[in-house]
Amino acid sequence: MCIPDIDETVRMAARALGRNGLAHAYGHCSMRIDADSFMVCAALPMGVIEDQPGTVVPIRGALPQGVLGEVRVHQQIYALRPDVNGICRSMPPALMALSTYGIVPVARHGIGAYFAEGPALWNDPRLLRDDESARNVAQELGAGHAIVLRGNGVVVVGESLEQAVTLTWFLEDAARIERDVRMMGLDPQAGRLDTQETQARQVWAGDVISRMWTWLNRHDRP
Template sequence: MEANARQDLVRKAARALGRSGLAHAYGHCSARLDGDSFLVCAAMPMGLVSDEPGVVVPISGPLPEGVLGEVRVHQAIYARRADVGGICRTMPPALMALSTQGIVPAARHGIGAYFAPGPALWDDPRLLRDDGAAARVAEALGEGSAIVLRGNGVVVAGETLEQAAVLNWFLEDAARIERDVRMMGFAPESGRLNAEEAAARQVWSGGVVERMWNWLISV
């Protein structure tokens, strides 16, 4: 993908994340460029991104001037995961509320199955503004696609930035389901997908990413 197209992709993802309610004034997203660098969105509320260019960040080394401190977690994940091509750092409201109680969404419906049996939880609300914290979160993420940060949002990784944004929306939808099930008084252990059911739903064929991505960028 040429440089202009990559910039356009990052801007679209930033706007989609902000305007769909997955992020407010804070948050950021990025797309891998190659084995040594990635492009992160402008340091501003993502929903307000217009034609502001993203910034190229080295996977290893100091952050460029003006890049937000928590972008270190992008560096740490890209360094450990050659399969990751895009990352979103957001603050979805339902997921945030559950996280304050140390709760992550269980796999209860189709699009919640992608995180079965549930995303990782980082049990620390402090910002990830140093290399050590970023590295520890990346290690805790492991081979997963999302790690919920207690009282501090979530980091979502995908093969592409489009997939990461879609997974971000899926996880917040799973959080809404989790919240509603608990509000209705059902036992938290009931109504979960079993391993076979979850595996059967973890498919990407049929334009799963493309259809949700097109919807997100139209919001």
């Protein structure tokens, strides 16, 4: 994929996150270009990004001028995970609320099955603006799809940026279910999908990603 196509995909992903309640004034997303670089969205509230170009960032090296400090975590994840080609850093509200108590959603419905073992939890609300903390978060993420940052949102990764955006929406939907179950006073240890049920639902066939990508971009400009 050429740089202009990557730039447009990054802008679309940013708008999808911002305009569907998954991020507010803060957050960012990126897409790998090659083994040495990636493109991150403009340093603006993602929902207002239009034609503002992204910035090419080296996976190893100093951040370019004007790039947000927390983009360091993108660098560290891309360096550790050659399978990752897209990253979303966002602040989904239900997930954020649960995280303040160190709670992450478990698999209770089909969409939650993609996080059957639960996302990782980073038990520190401070911003990730130095290389050491960014590296530690990337290591804690391990081979997973997401790491929830206590009181500070989430980082979600995917084999593509479209998948990372889809998984961000999936995780927030699982968080809404988790929140509602607990608000109803139900036993949080009950009502979980078992191993066979989660394995049966962890599929990407049937245009799972493209359908969610289309939905999240339904209000995007033509």
